[in-house]
Amino acid sequence: MKKRYLMLIPVAACVIACAAAVGYIRFHPEQAPEGTPFLLEQAQAEPQQESEPQLSAEQKRAQEILDGMTLDQKIYQMMFVRPETLMHVRRVQRAGEATQRAIEERPVGGILYSSDNFRSTSQTSEMLSSTQDYARQAGAKIPLFTGVEEEGGSAAGVASR
Numbered sequence: 001m002k003k004r005y006l007m008l009i010p011v012a013a014c015v016i017a018c019a020a021a022v023g024y025i026r027f028h029p030e031q032a033p034e035g036t037p038f039l040l041e042q043a044q045a046e047p048q049q050e051s052e053p054q055l056s057a058e059q060k061r062a063q064e065i066l067d068g069m070t071l072d073q074k075i076y077q078m079m080f081v082r083p084e085t086l087m088h089v090r091r092v093q094r095a096g097e098a099t100q101r102a103i104e105e106r107p108v109g110g111i112l113y114s115s116d117n118f119r120s121t122s123q124t125s126e127m128l129s130s131t132q133d134y135a136r137q138a139g140a141k142i143p144l145f146t147g148v149e150e151e152g153g154s155a156a157g158v159a160s161r
Contacts (some may be wrong), residue, residue, distance in 0.1 A: 065141045073107055080110040080145060083117060083131075091116055093123065095130035103131070104138045110145030 055063065083092035087102045111131060118124045128146060135144045
């Protein structure tokens, strides 16, 4: 029984060597031995070009936006930061000139607010609207993501207001 399995080893080695030789000849047809025209024909045949996948309108638009961005802009777009971090201040409760400058200098992908940023419904609405306007004016092709830092449970800061 062992002898049968031992005989398979040289057979497998021959098969692997032949496959490797055929593969080598496909990429180096000038070194093919005489009498192997079928291999040369296969090697010299033009490789089929892969067609590019068809993109949807949304995918094309996304690709256009990405193609128009610098590496720094792409990196900033992956960041979701607190407004205090973006503007280097202690507390932010309105979006003004400092917000506009910060977004122009660091066009982040999103802002993460906490309960400290909200006083009233009108103040919150004005702050969020102005921040989005500043992002558009800075050249953002997509709106900022807006999020709320909320742990939930007994530490529900924004939800408790």
